[in-house]
Amino acid sequence: MHHAYIDKFAYQDSAIHRLDSRVKFLVVLVFTAVVISLPRSSLSILVCYAIGPFALLVWAGIPLKFVFKQILLVSPFVLVLALSCPLYDRTPVAVSFGPFSWQSSLGWIRCFVILGKFVVTMLALIGLVSTTRFSDLLAGLQKLGLPRLLIIQLGFLYRYIFVLIDRAHHILRARAGRKLRNLGFKTELRTAASMLGSLFIRSIDTAEHISTAMQARGFDGNWHTISKLQVRRCDLIFVLTAAAFISGLYFLVKPVLQ
Amino acid sequence: MHMANELLSIPVATGALAIAGGGLGLICRKVRQVIAADKLALMGILGAFVFAAQMVNFQLPAMPGTSGHLIGAVLLAIILGPHLAAIVISSVVIVQCLIFQDGGLLALGCNIINIALVPSYLGYFLYRTITNGRFSSLKVYIGAMLSCVIATETSAILVAVQAALSGVLAIPLSTFLITMIGVHFLVGFIEGLVTVAVLAYLQQLRPDIVADSLPGTVRLSKNAVLATLLLLAVLTGAGLSLLASDLPDGLEWSYAERPDQPEFQTIVSNPDTRITAVDDLQSKYSLMPDYSVRASKHGDITGEQANTGAGWTSFAGIFGSVVTMVVIWLTAWMLRRKQAL
Numbered sequence: 001m002h003h004a005y006i007d008k009f010a011y012q013d014s015a016i017h018r019l020d021s022r023v024k025f026l027v028v029l030v031f032t033a034v035v036i037s038l039p040r041s042s043l044s045i046l047v048c049y050a051i052g053p054f055a056l057l058v059w060a061g062i063p064l065k066f067v068f069k070q071i072l073l074v075s076p077f078v079l080v081l082a083l084s085c086p087l088y089d090r091t092p093v094a095v096s097f098g099p100f101s102w103q104s105s106l107g108w109i110r111c112f113v114i115l116g117k118f119v120v121t122m123l124a125l126i127g128l129v130s131t132t133r134f135s136d137l138l139a140g141l142q143k144l145g146l147p148r149l150l151i152i153q154l155g156f157l158y159r160y161i162f163v164l165i166d167r168a169h170h171i172l173r174a175r176a177g178r179k180l181r182n183l184g185f186k187t188e189l190r191t192a193a194s195m196l197g198s199l200f201i202r203s204i205d206t207a208e209h210i211s212t213a214m215q216a217r218g219f220d221g222n223w224h225t226i227s228k229l230q231v232r233r234c235d236l237i238f239v240l241t242a243a244a245f246i247s248g249l250y251f252l253v254k255p256v257l258q
Numbered sequence: 259m260h261m262a263n264e265l266l267s268i269p270v271a272t273g274a275l276a277i278a279g280g281g282l283g284l285i286c287r288k289v290r291q292v293i294a295a296d297k298l299a300l301m302g303i304l305g306a307f308v309f310a311a312q313m314v315n316f317q318l319p320a321m322p323g324t325s326g327h328l329i330g331a332v333l334l335a336i337i338l339g340p341h342l343a344a345i346v347i348s349s350v351v352i353v354q355c356l357i358f359q360d361g362g363l364l365a366l367g368c369n370i371i372n373i374a375l376v377p378s379y380l381g382y383f384l385y386r387t388i389t390n391g392r393f394s395s396l397k398v399y400i401g402a403m404l405s406c407v408i409a410t411e412t413s414a415i416l417v418a419v420q421a422a423l424s425g426v427l428a429i430p431l432s433t434f435l436i437t438m439i440g441v442h443f444l445v446g447f448i449e450g451l452v453t454v455a456v457l458a459y460l461q462q463l464r465p466d467i468v469a470d471s472l473p474g475t476v477r478l479s480k481n482a483v484l485a486t487l488l489l490l491a492v493l494t495g496a497g498l499s500l501l502a503s504d505l506p507d508g509l510e511w512s513y514a515e516r517p518d519q520p521e522f523q524t525i526v527s528n529p530d531t532r533i534t535a536v537d538d539l540q541s542k543y544s545l546m547p548d549y550s551v552r553a554s555k556h557g558d559i560t561g562e563q564a565n566t567g568a569g570w571t572s573f574a575g576i577f578g579s580v581v582t583m584v585v586i587w588l589t590a591w592m593l594r595r596k597q598a599l
Contacts (some may be wrong), residue, residue, distance in 0.1 A: 007357055032363050037268050040426065044575035054583050058590045074360050078262045081427055089428035098573030107428050114426065117264040121362055129356050137356065147286035149298075153349045156302020161353070164303070164310035172314065182317055192316035193455030196328060199314070200456065201464055203307040204300065211299040221295035257575045 009062050009130040015234065016060035016131045021140035023235045027242045028128040032121045034246050041109055044257050045249065046116040052245050053123035060131045067130075071122045082114040134158050139229055152223055164203060171195050260354070261369050261417055263362030267424035274420065275367030281375055282348055289341050297342075304334060305346045305353075329445075331374065332381035332406045333453045337460075337468055340382035347374035372416045377409035384408060396482070402457060403450035403486055410446030414438040443494045447487060 010017075035049055057067060089107035096102075129137070135155070142151045175191065182188070211219075263271070308330040315327045335343035351369050354360040361369045388401035418438045422431040460468050 029363055032263060033268060033271075036263050036266070036271070036364060042572070044572035044579075047576045047579040051579055051582050051586070055586045058586050061590075061594070064587075070359055074260075074358070077260060078264060081265060081421070081429070085428040087428075088430065088433075098570060098577075110426075110428055114264045118262060121263045121364075122359060125355075125359055125363055129359070134357065147283055147290075149286040149290050149293075150282065150345065150349065152298055153301055153305065153345055154352060156299060157305035157349050157353055158357070160303050160306035161309050161357075164306040165313065168310035168313045185317070188316040189451060189455055192314055193452060193459050195314050196311050196452070196456045197459030197463065199310060200307060200460065201467070203303050203310075204464075204467060207300040207303040210303070211296040214299060215296060219295060221298060253575065257571055 007130065007134065009060075009066070010133045012061060012131075014060045014131070016056055016127075018234070019131075019238055020229060020231050020235045021132045021136040022144055022229065023231065023239055024128055024132055025137065025140055025144070027239065028124045031124050031242070031246060034250060035117055035120050035124075038117070038254075040113055041106075042254075042257060043109070043112055043116055045254050046113065046120055048249050048253055048257075049246075050120050050123060052242070053120065053127045056127040056131070057123065060127070062126070062130050067123065067126050070126055071119060074122070075118065078114065078118050082111045082118075085111040085114070136229075143229060148222070152221075155223065160206075163206075164199070167202065168199060171199065260351075260361035261365040261372065261420060263364045265421045265424060265426050266365055266368060267426065268364075270420055270424045271364040271367060273367075274371055275364070278348075278367040278370040278375065282345070282370065285341050285344055289345060293342075301338075301342060301346050302349075304338070305349050308334070308347065308350050309353075328452045328456070329373075329377075329410070329449055331377035332385070332402070332409055332449065333456060335378040335382040336385050336402065336405075336453070336457070340379045343382070344375050344378040347378060350374070368417075368420050372413040372420075376413055376416065380412060381405040381409040398457070399454055399482060400486075402454045403447075406450035406453055407443070407446035407490060410442050410449055411439060414442035439494065439497070443490065447490060450486075451483065 031049075031052065035046070038045055038049075057064070086105060086107035089105065089110060091106040093104055093106050093109065094101060095104045095109070135158075138151050138155055138158075142148065172195075175195065179191070183191070266274075311328045311330055313327070331343060331347045334346055338346070348370050351361070351373050352366065355363065355366055355369070382405070384405035385401040388404060389397045391397075415435065415438065418431065418434045421427055422434065427434070457468065
C-alpha cells in the first residue's frame with residue numbers, strides 16, 4: 001500500500017501531537033470562524049493571524065513544503081472565484097503600503113483578502129489534521145457528541161480508503177497497459193463502466209467477508225476502544241495561549257491596523 | 259464544487275452547519291433503527307469505493323485532454339436507498355475535508371447539504387418516481403439520467419446561492435448562476451451516462467445486488483444518448499437565456515450599485531434582517547481600514563497624505579508578522595539541529 005503520503009505526519013511525536021484532539025479541534029474551529037469574520041478589506045491583520053498556525057506547524061515539525069503543496073492542490077475553485085472579483089468590482093482605491101502607494105481597484109483587494117483567508121484557514125486545518133491521528137480525532141468528535149453511527153462509518157471509511165485506492169490503481173494500470181490509444185467515447189465509457197462495476201462488486205464482497213470476520217469476533221455494532229482522552233495541564237495552557245492570541249489580535253491589534 | 263470557508267459569511271456557514279448537523283442526526287437515528295450490524299462494514303467500504311471510483315477517469319469526446327469521472331451520490335442512492343447513501347456520501351465529504359483538506363471546516367455544513375443530502379434524496383426521489391410501475395429499459399435510462407442532471411444542477415445552484423447570500427464575491431448572482439449551470443450541465447450528463455452504464459454492468463453480473471431497483475435488463479443505445487444530449491442542451495439553453503434576459507447584465511450591476519454587498523440582496527431580496535444588520539455593522543466599522551475609496555480622477559492630495567499613515571501601520575503589521583514567523587522558524591531549526599547533533 002502506498003498510502004503513507006497523505007497523513008504520515010499525524011504519526012510523528014511532538015508536544016503538539018500529544019495535545020487532546022477535542023481541544024485542538026475546537027481551537028481550530030474558533031480560529032477559522034474568527035478569521036472568516038475579519039473585515040473584507042484588511043490584508044495586514046490576516047498576516048498577523050497567520051503567525052498562530054504557522055508556529056503550530058513549525059513546532060510540530062511539519063515540513064512547510066508539504067503544507068504549501070497541499071494548499072496549492074486544493075486551491076483551484078477558490079482561485080477562479082477570487083480572480084473573478086477584479087473583473088466585476090472596479091471601484092478605484094488608493095492603496096498605500098509603507099513607502100509605496102499606488103492605484104488599484106476594490107476587486108483586487110477583495111481577491112487578495114479571499115486568498116489570504118483561504119491560506120490562513122487552510123494552515124489551521126492542516127495544522128489540526130497533520131498533528132492528530134484520525135482515530136484520535138474520531139474519538140474526540142464522538143465525545144463532542146457526533147452520532148455513533150457516523151463515527152463508525154468514518155472509521156470504516158478511513159480504514160478502507162487506501163485499500164480501495166490501491167485497488168483502483170491496479171485497475172488503472174491494467175487499462176493503461178492494454179489501451180494504447182484513445183478508443184473513442186463509446187468504448188472508453190464502456191471500459192470505465194466495467195472498471196467501476198467490478199470495483200463495486202469487489203467492494204461489496206470485501207465488505208461481506210469483513211463483516212463475517214467481525215461478527216465471528218463479537219462485533220455487535222459498537223466500537224469499544226481504550227479511551228485515553230483527558231484534558232491535562234498542557235491542554236489548558238494551549239487553550240489559554242490560543243485564546244490570548246486570537247482575542248489579543250482581535251481587540252488590540254485589529255483597531256490599530258485600521 | 260467544494261465550497262470554501264472564504265466564500266461564506268458566518269451566518270450562512272453556521273446556518274448550513276446547523277441544518278446539515280440536524281439532518282444527519284435525524285438520518286442516523288432513523289438508520290440505526292433499521293440497519294443490522296453487518297451492514298456497517300458495507301457502508302464504510304462503499305464510502306471508500308466512492309473515493310476509488312473518483313480516480314477511475316475516462317477521456318471525454320471533442321475535448322482532448324479533459325477527462326470525466328463518477329461522483330457517485332445518485333448511483334449509491336439508487337442501489338442503497340437515500341438514507342444510507344446520504345450517510346455514506348456525508349462521511350466521504352467529511353473525510354475529504356479532514357484528510358484531503360478539500361473544502362473548509364466551516365463550509366462543511368454547506369458541502370454536506372450540497373454534495374450529500376440534496377443529491378441523494380432528490381436523485382432517489384426522481385428515479386423512483388420515473389421508474390415507478392412496469393419495468394422498461396427506457397424508463398431506467400431516463401430516470402437515472404434526469405436524476406443525475408437535476409441533482410447536479412441543484413447542488414450547483416445551491417453553491418451559487420450560498421455564495422451570493424454571503425456576499426463575499428463581487429461576481430453577480432446571475433453571471434455566477436449561468437456559469438455554474440452551464441458547466442454542471444455537462445458534469446451531470448456525464449454522471450448520468452456513467453451511472454446508467456454501471457447499473458447495466460451490475461445488472462448483468464450481479465443481479466442480486468440491484469434486484470430492488472433494477473428488475474430487468476438495461477441497455478444503453480447510442481440514439482437514446484444522442485437524443486438526450488440534444489434535448490437537455492435545448493432545455494438548458496432555453497433556461498439559461500431566460501435567466502440571462504430576466505436579470506440585468508453583470509457588469510451593469512456592479513457599476514450601477516455600490517459594489518459592497520447590497521447588489522445581491524436586490525436580486526435575491528433576502529428578507530433576513532439579521533444578515534443586513536451584520537452587513538451594515540461590518541460596513542460601518544470595518545470598511546476600508548487601510549485603503550481609502552475615492553474617485554481616481556480627483557487627485558486628492560490630502561486624502562493621499564491621510565493614507566500614508568494607514569499605509570505605514572499596515573506595513574508594520576505585515577513586516578512584524580513576517581519577522582515573527584521567520585524567528586519562529588529559525589528557532590525551531592536551531593533547536594532541531596541541536597537535537598540531531
